[in-house]
Amino acid sequence: MPHEEKIATPSAERPSTERDAARPGDERYDAQRVETKWAERWQRDASLYAAEATSDHTKAAKKKYYVLEMLPYPSGALHMGHVRNYSIGDALARYMWMNGYNVLHPMGWDSFGLPAENAAIQNNTPPREWTLRNIANMKAQMKRLGFAYDWSREVTTCLPEYYRWNQWFFLKLFERGLAYRKKSKVNWCPKCATVLANEQVVNGCCWRHEDTLVEQRELEQWFVRTTKYADELLSGLDKLDGWPEKVRTMQRNWIGRSEGTLVDFKLDYAENHKGFGPAGSTIPVFTTRVDTIFGATSVQLAPEHPIVKDLAAENPGLRAQVDQLIAEQRKAKEAGDIGEIEKHGVFTGRYAINPFNSERVPVWVANYILMDYGTGAIMSVPAHDERDYEFAKKYGLEIRLVILPMSGDPDETVAEPALPFVGHDGMLVNSGRYNRLACDEAIRVMSAYAEENKFGKATVTYRLKDWGISRQRYWGTPIPMLYCEKDGIVAVPEKDLPVILPEKVRVTLAGGSPLESVPEFVNATCPKCGGPARRETDTMDTFVDSSWYFYRYTDARNDRAPFDAKTAQYWFPIDQYIGGVEHAILHLIYSRFWTKFMRDLGMITNDEPVERLFTQGMVIKDGRKMSKNLGNVVSPDEMVARYGADAARLYSLFAAPPDRDLDWQDSGIEGIQRFLGRVYRFVVRNARPDHPEWGKPSPSDLAPAARAIQRKLHQTIKRVSDDFQGRWHFNTCISAIMELVNVLYGAEEAIARNEVPAPFLADVQRNLVLLLAPFAPYLAHELWEMLGEKGNLLKAPWPKFDAELAKEEELEIPVQVNGKLRSRVVVPADATEETVLERALADEKVRAFIAGKQIVKKIYVPGKLVNIVVK
């Protein structure tokens, strides 16, 4: 019994009052000492978390696994949301390493953007300096937290080595007509002093400044033709079954595909026509219900419709009213309640011709018609549209029934429906030669008729708009375009990339782009004619950076291309992407677009960037989102200093399943700290680095105490492995490990009595450490070493589950009478149904409940439960 003297007697090992920290044999877990020791070691070995080169892999049988967490904006310091996000990814990466995969687990910095400019203005620090300093700080935090990133692939989007490829992609987009310049109404955030894409406007406010109303401005802007892929972006969602349904739904809503028909209504000039009419004498209307067109009793125009402008120009009275409508609409839009606007309209005095029946209908302008959807004009069918019905009632417009609801029997007389009847299951009436057609059939026939007669056609409309990427800001990727007086818009030749963002720029939020005030940047030479040219001073939306950065990780130091096609093909798609749901539309839709674009460039072969997406819940405190304003922010640095990185990470995984919001409680992390200490103390007390080999005796060879440990160990291996492979409920993984540790503590007396063989105990401890390794890497490494293991824990094989060893020899079967729990019987695990029922019926308590009654039914669910039904 060589280990006898090593067993600690509690009194000998208990730390005394003072100066206990440095005492030899101290059992208290000093997380700071252990964690800083390992952080330094890991720091020294850059290759530790490096993904293996793909060239080594064409022959190797190792499977790849690309796990990615959304890269952070370097705001200055990590917050708890980051810690949670990265703890999930890190646990997964470590688990996959231990399971023998070639893991790619990179990290980078989404480092262009407005906060750097604000900081520059406030602290007089250049954006570059501010950003790089923040990156250094956050990188140090990540290292201290022990995240296993392949830093050799670090991507920093604000550096020319990266953003030159944004410019390169822009040129490719431009060549293919996918980047274009257009004057249009754009969203303008006064606080950002720049425009925003539609996706970046939330409830009429800026996505970064939720209290700042977005204004509309007319500006020349660069757009990316995301709508070219609208259909594929939509249909591709069906195949993304590794994505949360919620995100897919959000994207579907955002794309907003709608099938319908365009129909031209001609303005009628028969009366009051002064020789030349308003620009565009036809009014194209978009409708999803062309089958109801015989019920159209007016045409409604958006107040900002160009024809309205012309009509108003001829009619000052109308103009005042239209201005009023525009104001109402704008106000409602800004307040974010355009949906609740009080319907209000004005008759223009003009009429338009319904091309299907040549009927003259009045043309109105209404505040609920939106210029930026469809054509900005509708045909109003009060009988079959709720909004039109409401409007018609208010202004006394005609309501004409043209659809009758279809009943089961087509020949049966149908009662007049309550109006408005908006159902699709009907047939046409009062519709000339289309009478008796079913709605869907009528839509087809009538669309075709319109197309044949050149006054309309079937069409598809999207809510999705092209992506406005111009930003009148300094800290972003310069758009590589030139304006030459002679040659117009000219692209910067590829060989002249990158267009370097100048460093010495006075950043202000006033006026246009700060770059305009840098003559050496603005003044350039036209590559076509050699004459003087003006450089584009807008920079790119920072969502361009994050749309393709994950490809760059596969080949981050390439200076001839964004990345090598073969290498990207090996790694893509990303097996698991993890981040907050706030990017469900913005980042994730742009990324999907970019992937399709790169595929069509022939750079990649995958259609989608991400196989599986996981959106983790928020970290909240006291029931509310953490924010500086509320003063409920928990700082990761403070948690690491007080409890250690392992505790902070483990708690963020333990407190709730990862997809739910996590309510941070300081007392909760203390419990985790206690648990880590418990694990540490057990191993310190029981480590036998010099143990002989564990020969794996069969269960019957072990004393009951040891056998109980073995059973629990294998049950734990199964639970932890299953949760990694299926749903990711790390909280239950950790609970399972806690239970194992509790069993080990319960066995300490048996261990002291030598009922647990030393080699077996060593094996159990090894497995315990392996199970803990993905969640608490510092403690796991420390204990691994303490157990005398020399190999790299990171790549040590994940414990293997053995069903035979996990099996219970005896089962406690609950016995119900009429569905109510009355007793329990202990039976051998392999007991037959007869035996179990016999025992159950023989049970004293059960007998008391069935006495004098008739047994109707006996139910036995093997291994689970007995239910005796009596009456």
Add this chain to the structure above:
RNA sequence: GCCGGGAUGGCGAAAUUGGCAGACGCAGCGGACUUAAAAUCCGCAGGUCCGAAAGGACUGUGGGGGUUCGAUUCCCCCUCCCGGCACCA
């Protein structure tokens, strides 16, 4: 209005395929160790009622109904909370 997600002890949560509701942890209570405290270890613990106790009865997963021997789990109806979309023609 439409589409998701959710509601379980004092709190965070668990119950993975319809089978012991509350694992694990926090907070709490009791005990051990200590001169004492901290730390640590062990134990108790949904609620109500009966009982001195051991123990027992009833009840309990937002509310109501249903299916079933049996429902946190499946079906129908309703309430509340969170997120997204919304005169989208």
